[in-house]
Amino acid sequence: MCLESVEEKIKNSEPVNLEDAKCVLNSNDLIKIGQLARSIKLKKSSEKVYFVFNKHINYTNLCVSKCKFCAFYRNGDENDAYTMEIDDIIEEIAKMPEGIREVHIVGGLHPKKPFSYYVDMVSLIKKHFKNINVKAFTAVEVDYFSKLEGIDYKETLTILKNAGLDSMPGGGAEVFSERVRKKLYPNKIPYEQWAEVHKTAHSLNIPTNATLLFGHIETDDEIIDHLFKLKKIQEESPGFLCFIPLSFHPANTPLEGNIEKVDAVKELKVLALSRMILDNFPHIKAYWVMLSPKIGQIGLHFGADDIDGTIGQERVTHAAGAKSPLGLAINNMVGMIRNAGFIPVERDALYNELKVYDND
Ligand code: V47
Numbered sequence: 001m002c003l004e005s006v007e008e009k010i011k012n013s014e015p016v017n018l019e020d021a022k023c024v025l026n027s028n029d030l031i032k033i034g035q036l037a038r039s040i041k042l043k044k045s046s047e048k049v050y051f052v053f054n055k056h057i058n059y060t061n062l063c064v065s066k067c068k069f070c071a072f073y074r075n076g077d078e079n080d081a082y083t084m085e086i087d088d089i090i091e092e093i094a095k096m097p098e099g100i101r102e103v104h105i106v107g108g109l110h111p112k113k114p115f116s117y118y119v120d121m122v123s124l125i126k127k128h129f130k131n132i133n134v135k136a137f138t139a140v141e142v143d144y145f146s147k148l149e150g151i152d153y154k155e156t157l158t159i160l161k162n163a164g165l166d167s168m169p170g171g172g173a174e175v176f177s178e179r180v181r182k183k184l185y186p187n188k189i190p191y192e193q194w195a196e197v198h199k200t201a202h203s204l205n206i207p208t209n210a211t212l213l214f215g216h217i218e219t220d221d222e223i224i225d226h227l228f229k230l231k232k233i234q235e236e237s238p239g240f241l242c243f244i245p246l247s248f249h250p251a252n253t254p255l256e257g258n259i260e261k262v263d264a265v266k267e268l269k270v271l272a273l274s275r276m277i278l279d280n281f282p283h284i285k286a287y288w289v290m291l292s293p294k295i296g297q298i299g300l301h302f303g304a305d306d307i308d309g310t311i312g313q314e315r316v317t318h319a320a321g322a323k324s325p326l327g328l329a330i331n332n333m334v335g336m337i338r339n340a341g342f343i344p345v346e347r348d349a350l351y352n353e354l355k356v357y358d359n360d
Contacts, residue, residue: 003027003036006276010036013043016276021224024273030265037272037303044282045305048356049342051333052349054102054309057092058316059084059121063108065140067185069174069216071252071320073108083110086121090128102309102349103129104169105136106316115149115156119163126164133166133349139197140172143189153200161204167349168201170209170244176229177222184216184255195233202239207350210240210281214270215248215262216255223270227277234280241351242283242306245270246290251321264295268302275303283351289314292324293336300340306347307333 002023009016016024024033060083063073074081084092093103103125110117118141122134137145137160146156157165174181176191189197198208210230214223234240247267250256275284285306286299296307311327318326328336330346334357337344344357 003029003032007032007036010039010276013279015279018224018228021227021273021277022220024276025220025224025269030268033269033272034302037275038301040275040279041284041303041305047341047343048305048345049300049337049340050283050306050345050347050351051330051337052102052309052347053100053330054104054349055093055096055100055312056314057084057089057103057105058314059089059105059107060110060113061108061315061319062110064111065109065185065187067174067188068254069184069213069248070316071249072316076111083113086117086124089121090124093125093129093132096312100129100132101347101354102133102135105134106138106141106169106171109141109144115145115159118145119159122160122165123163134164135167135169135349136160136165138169138172139194140189142168142197142201143193153197154204157197157201157204157206161206165206167241168198168206168208170211170240170242173211173226173230174213175218175222176226177218180216180218180222191229195229198233198239199237202237205239207239207241209242209244209285211244211246212270212274213246213248215266216250216259224273224277227274231278231280234278238280240281242285243274243278243281244285244287244308245274246287249290249317249320249322253320264298267291267295268299271299271304272302288328288336289317289322289324292322293328293332297336297340300337300342307336309333 006020061072061074062076125134146153201208212226247262250259283306284304286296286304287308288296313326334344345353346355
């Protein structure tokens with residue numbers, strides 16, 4: 001019953017509130033939830049669905065944060081611990097075909113590398129590949145660099161921007177609940193600092209994304225609170241381009257055996273709910289790496305207007321047992337979108353349209 005009131009609000013382009021959000025997560029009318037979220041998506045981006053020709057670089061798996069949900073990090077003495085030198089990174093990107101538009105760079109919090117490693121990484125990538133948008137470092141990494149250097153967020157980000165940083169990914173947000181943070185990622189920055197880094201980036205004209213990691217020990221109320229907090233940051237300091245809900249993959253993490261991977265229905269509900277609450281976010285991403293290409297494709301009917309990109313070799317979720325391919329070709333992206341009934345649009349990192357695949 002309460003979905004009728006949510007539907008009325010969405011029809012009138014009114015914001016949904018806390019009670020509406022609870023109603024959506026408690027409802028079993030999945031088809032209606034999808035229709036409502038898709039109606040918002042259609043108003044915002046018509047029949048278009050975006051993808052980008054990109055590559056992920058995870059420069060190190062050494063990390064001092066040691067989060068309990070993470071299968072990717074290493075302490076340093078394991079056989080598979082690694083750190084890429086900048087030359088290796090340049091070589092990796094140089095292997096990519098012409099036309100790549102974005103490198104998405106994130107890594108662990110390395111115990112020893114100085115700030116200059118990160119600054120040089122960005123400036124050398126920019127020097128070698130002028131047309132590639134360098135989307136690098138989560139708020140957690142930026143906070144870590146600022147502590148390493150003893151400078152504030154504004155100075156840290158200004159140095160990175162001057163070196164060539166174009167935009168920032170949305171990772172490291174996890175769930176903004178203090179209860180969950182203390183249990184699963186006590187060494188990671190809390191909500192206030194995550195928000196401060198993003199607000200500072202926005203004030204410097206560095207666009208950013210935002211994420212939510214769900215499907216572990218969080219409650220529905222904590223998911224909803226996270227989404228309303230993001231909406232508020234965007235109201236106070238616009239600059240988010242896209243929101244990406246990330247479903248937790250338990251394999252090879254300390255939580256394996258205690259937590260089942262979240263099911264498709266919950267993944268689709270959270271995607272739809274994010275489209276409903278985050279009416280001030282231009283884009284919502286159905287990230288196929290975490291969702292799988294099949295659920296990602298269905299996600300396009302649950303409010304998403306973006307499926308991220310070709311990725312290359314993704315390591316973080318695959319370390320945690322993701323079964324999705326390591327990367328997808330552009331023709332797969334186009335097919336996924338077209339077969340779902342939408343118009344594929346290749347974009348750059350800032351959502352400028354590069355190619356609309358009308359009907360060829
Ligand atoms: O912050 C870590 C999550 C994030 C696991 O901005 C896990 O466009 C599931 O933020 N199971 C990194 N998730 C990925 C990320 C991202 C991805 C795609 C696009 C964008 C963007 C950002 O991955 C981490 C963490 O929340 N993560 N371990 C795991 N076991």
